[in-house]
């Protein structure tokens with residue numbers, strides 16, 4: 001499924017939060033949305049999964065206007081892993097994951113054997129077998145997140161929206177979740193904070209700042225030291241991991257570069273001589289060579 005967002009604007013209480021946002025998500029691609037806190041990533045996703053109604057503009061799913069679709073029709077097309085689940089569910093893990101099959105049921109229809117098998121298989125895939133009868137409310141943050149991704153995935157849609165999906169997950173489960181999503185080859189739009197995760201899994205990246213898209217392109221075009229400095233105000237070294245050829249980002253202590261790494265630059269303590277430096281992990285300091 002391809003997604004087109006055209007001239008999307010969204011305001012709350014006269015404050016414009018999304019300012020004329022336009023982009024496409026090509027069919028089958030994994031597009032990441034990065035940007036500082038408060039830049040509008042979640043708000044953009046919420047407009048696409050219809051929690052918010054755009055003030056103006058259009059969102060098309062395979063050329064079909066999203067605003068004209070019925071809720072149930074929409075739930076067969078878009079699955080969502082939202083950032084915070086404020087509702088205090090008093091449901092079991094199995095009951096929550098089963099809800100993902102709801103769009104396929106008519107009013108009085110019960111879940112079929114196939115539905116239950118899908119739920120069971122998905123719980124295994126996210127490492128939650130034996131959790132079916134556990135109460136959702138007393139799961140750990142990571143177990144909750146894995147329950148909610150299982151619910152989104154049994155919905156079996158062509159389009160998946162993820163709002164910081166690796167929140168609460170340890171590195172093992174972060175990679176497991178991203179691998180699982182990637183293996184589905186469905187169109188995915190995901191807000192993501194971790195630059196290394198973004199570079200490992202995304203095909204394209206959207207950079208948001210102050211409610212606008214400041215950059216959209218392939219990962220290698222978007223993640224640069226310059227972008228990280230301009231958008232997030234941080235110094236970073238962007239290299240290439242020789243094993244998988246993906247970009248790798250490591251962040252550095254705050255100091256000003258004049259002509260880039262390894263050239264003339266000034267340190268915050270006023271040192272301005274020409275030199276090279278490295279990060280000594282034992283002293284945790286930038287040291288001169």
Ligand SMILES: Nc1ncnc2c1ncn2[C@@H]1O[C@H](COP(=O)(O)OP(=O)(O)OP(=O)(O)O)[C@@H](O)[C@H]1O
Nearest residue numbers: 012017035036037038039040041042043044191208
């Ligand atoms: N319901 C709301 N009422 C008022 N302001 C809101 C509302 N929702 C979002 N905002 C504001 O809109 C801006 C964008 O918020 P949003 O949650 O989309 O940012 P984000 O990029 O997802 O941030 P984060 O990285 O912190 O999750 C922020 O300034 C936020 O305070």
